[in-house]
Amino acid sequence: MKKFLHLIVLLVFVCGSLPVQAQRSYERFFTAVARDDVATVRQLHQRGFDLNSPDPELTPPLVLALQRDALAVARYLVLQPEVDVEAVNAAGENALMMAALRDHLPLVEQLLARRAQVNRPGWAPLHYAATNKGDHALAITRLLLEAHAYIDAESPNGTTPLMMAARYGREEVVRLLLEEGADPTLRNRLGLTAIDFAQQVSRQSVIDMIAAAIRARRPRGQW
Structure with missing residues (x-):
């Protein structure tokens, strides 16, 4: 219902039927998010602006701030109790997924403190953390696992973290996932395993690491 109401407000705005002052506030708000102008965001919030209002592409402000690396705004938004931390953009991505992908460790911690959902159908935050190549990828992945993220979560096509x-992440994240029990023998809907993903980009050290994990799972005398 909340998303539906936001959509109605957005359609009214686009059609030019909102009062001029409301239109200006809407425009000022999203310009401020893009510029990481937390002072303006705070000011508009104090005047009653709805912090869950999506932008014209239906992206929630918190997700947008994380996408744009507007960290001052993101930190402000995540601390506001009325902000819906589960709101998603048109691609189905929420704030925890975006923070994990963009390597924003403190915001991952704050979102977990807000009880953001770690497990969800389809693409999950752990997939995004596993894709992250940033300096905090390992710490973020570990945090999600400690918060009981399902280690073999399947995307819509069966791809696991x-x-x-x-294919995309850091070697130490591959190692952590294997040490924590990720199944290296699983295949996605295309029949591809984790080794196949690594072979696509010629990551020999990752291939060797996963192959060793597969051998360790098998009885002696078998590859």
């Missing part, structure tokens, strides 16, 4: 890490 280990597969994503094998």
Whole structure:
């Protein structure tokens, strides 16, 4: 219902039927988010602006701030109790997923403190953390696992976090996932394993690491 009401407000705005002052506030707000202008965001909030209002592309302000690396605004928004931390953009991405992907460790911590959902159907925050190549990728992945993220979560096509890490992420994240019990033998809907993902980009050290984990899972005498 909340998303529906936001959509109605947005359509009214686009059609030019909102009062001029409301239109200006809307424009000022999203300009401020893009510029990481937390002072203006705070001012508009104090005047009653709805911090859950989506932008014209239906992206929630918190998700947008994280996408734009507008960290001052993101920190302000995540501390406001009325902000819906589960709101998603048109691609189905929420704030925890975006913070994990963009390497924003303190905001991942704050979102977890807000009880953001770690597990969800389809793409999950752990997939995004596994894809992250930033300096905090390992710490973020570990935090999500400590918060009981399902380690073999499947995307809509069956891709797991280990597969994503094998192709896109850091080697230490691959290692952590294997040490914590990720299944290296799983295949996605295309029949690809984590080793296949690593082979696509010629990551030999990752291939060797996953192969060793597969051998360790098998009885002696088998590859």
